[in-house]
Amino acid sequence: MNNFVKIRKYNYERKEEELSWLRCRVLSFLDSAYFDDVKRKKEVYNNPAVELVAECDDKIVGLIDIEFEKNIGDVAYKSTELGAVIWHLAVLPEYRNQGIASNLLKSAIEVLHKNNIKILQAWTRDDKWVLQWYQSHNFNRKESYLHVFAEDEECDEISKSKIPKLYVCTTFAHYVGEDDEKIKKQFKRVHQCNLFERNLSQKKEI
Ligand SMILES: CC(C)(COP(=O)(O)OP(=O)(O)OC[C@H]1O[C@@H](n2cnc3c(N)ncnc32)[C@H](O)[C@@H]1OP(=O)(O)O)[C@@H](O)C(=O)NCCC(=O)NCCS
Known part of the structure; x- marks a missing residue:
């Protein structure tokens, strides 16, 4: 140093x-x-x-x-x-x-x-x-799990707004399931969190 x-x-x-x-x-x-x-x-x-x-x-x-x-x-x-x-x-x-x-x-x-x-x-x-x-x-x-960042229409797979005229544009989600490969293919920005x-x-x- x-x-x-x-x-x-x-x-x-x-x-x-x-x-x-x-x-x-x-x-x-x-x-x-x-x-x-x-x-x-x-x-x-x-x-x-x-x-x-x-x-x-x-x-x-x-x-x-x-x-x-x-x-x-x-x-x-x-x-x-x-x-x-x-x-x-x-x-x-x-x-x-x-x-x-x-x-x-x-x-x-x-x-x-x-x-x-x-x-x-x-x-x-x-x-x-x-x-x-x-x-x-x-x-x-x-161990590890996934950090999933979704944008625009990717968000529809995760959450839908219940409020008229209010749209979900970005989402941050944790994935702790078994099918990491599927999630990585489905969303553009996915990080493994270790x-x-x-x-x-x-x-x-x-
Ligand atoms: C990870 C991070 C903190 C490392 O910082 P750094 O000060 O470069 O780390 P060091 O210098 O101690 O070690 C890096 C390498 O430098 C080398 N090194 C250590 N001492 C050294 C010295 N005196 N002179 C030259 N090289 C040296 C080592 O070979 C080391 O390699 P290694 O990983 O194989 O051990 C830095 O890359 C960073 O800020 N990353 C982004 C932020 C981040 O991701 N943080 C962690 C998330 S929690």
Whole structure:
């Protein structure tokens, strides 16, 4: 990682912090399958969270948000041990492949270890390089389902408006059935949404 990049906690007191975080997230997602997942406010969590950023020249260039639980099942999906979920992970395109995301994850895992967290989960779509990133950081794919985006007449297959003169133009739906291929053929924009999981009990290199 370049020496000018510093990993630190997200600072709720800093004036420009939220805007810098939002810009980093939206620009980092633009070339990914999450390109239209835009937030205008940073999420705050009901449970404890590790919220770290990578900063360079007073600008947030990378970020990770992980919410973790005090009671099994509060945050993680189908977990039998204390778990945590990565809700946001992003690095600006021009700062990628320097180890910034790896360092954010490493620092976050140190905090999770201190809090006795055993399972770390992440939900991600089907960008090959992102899937490879998780796999190379010791995450295993546990399960998946489909994110289906329908437009115009595609929506008629999913929902019909009951209000006269009101038409459904876009729809976002989850498909958890068995016939993924049929759904992928039927709709133009379909993403596989994958649950990745890393066991934190074994202390592996990151
Ligand atoms: C996924 C993502 C966060 C990775 O960020 P990154 O900072 O480029 O990741 P890293 O630099 O840690 O790792 C990327 C590669 O760089 C290489 N790398 C790591 N450290 C390096 C270093 N010091 N110098 C050069 N290359 C390095 C590694 O080989 C790594 O490849 P690997 O996947 O085989 O391990 C980034 O691509 C991104 O923002 N994607 C879009 C947003 C997204 O999809 N987020 C996840 C959805 S939840």
